[in-house]
């Protein structure tokens with residue numbers, strides 16, 4: 024079919040819309056996507072069986088609650104980050120700690136404490152101890168007391184509490200309120216990388232694309248404070264072989280802090296800590312709210328649905 028014939032089909036479809044009814048924005052988006060889909064079907068000669076196979080896949084992906092993973096895996100979530108970066112840059116908001124994807128595994132309501140938190144509700148056997156600490160700063164380098172640093176990461180099996188019922192709820196999820204000097208600190212362990220559920224819908228898609236569905240080890244953060252733009256970010260665990268091969272494209276050079284390791288003796292002598300540990304220093308540099316820029320507090324459904 025010619026483009027003009029496809030346009031005529033779209034015209035026939037949209038002519039059934041009742042003016043003034045429904046949402047103009049939804050009409051605009053759906054009609055554009057439909058047109059682009061029809062063009063793609065024509066250009067790539069997509070066959071009916073391929074369409075119905077895709078419909079099955081879409082259905083199964085929803086049933087398995089994997090759309091959050093697919094959004095990460097096809098680079099959609101990263102693309103949204105890049106567009107937000109661009110919009111901020113146009114508004115003169117540059118520098119600071121870069122954002123990166125939230126992913127689908129945040130849950131609100133983590134236990135809250137001031138200055139310091141221990142992330143393990145139950146001790147993780149065989150893990151490498153981690154202390155991570157730093158300050159929340161505004162763009163002028165001023166410490167931000169009372170900021171909320173929400174942190175979440177997976178266990179050594181690559182699983183997140185709430186989504187993994189074998190862990191206590193909120194294991195490895197905490198909210199730390201920065202102290203009077205804008206400082207936070209937490210005790211946990213170095214998490215591991217993980218993969219999309221093997222054989223699942225995201226995995227099937229990525230395999231068909233000749234890709235893998237694995238992420239390097241990372242720790243997620245939301246940082247919020249009154250008058251500052253919410254920061255959604257992660258840090259990567261230095262040395263992970265997949266750092267630059269993340270299926271979700273979340274790695275950014277500024278988000279790979281150096282890990283300093285202390286032996287048992289050093290830990291005891293220098294810090295009075297009774298075990299060897301890895302230490303990460305990381306400051307979160309935030310931006311003030313500005314007029315006329317999008318809100319970084321993105322509304323989306325979170326947790327188990």
Ligand SMILES: [Fe+2]
Nearest residue numbers: 126128241243
């Ligand atoms: Fe994650």
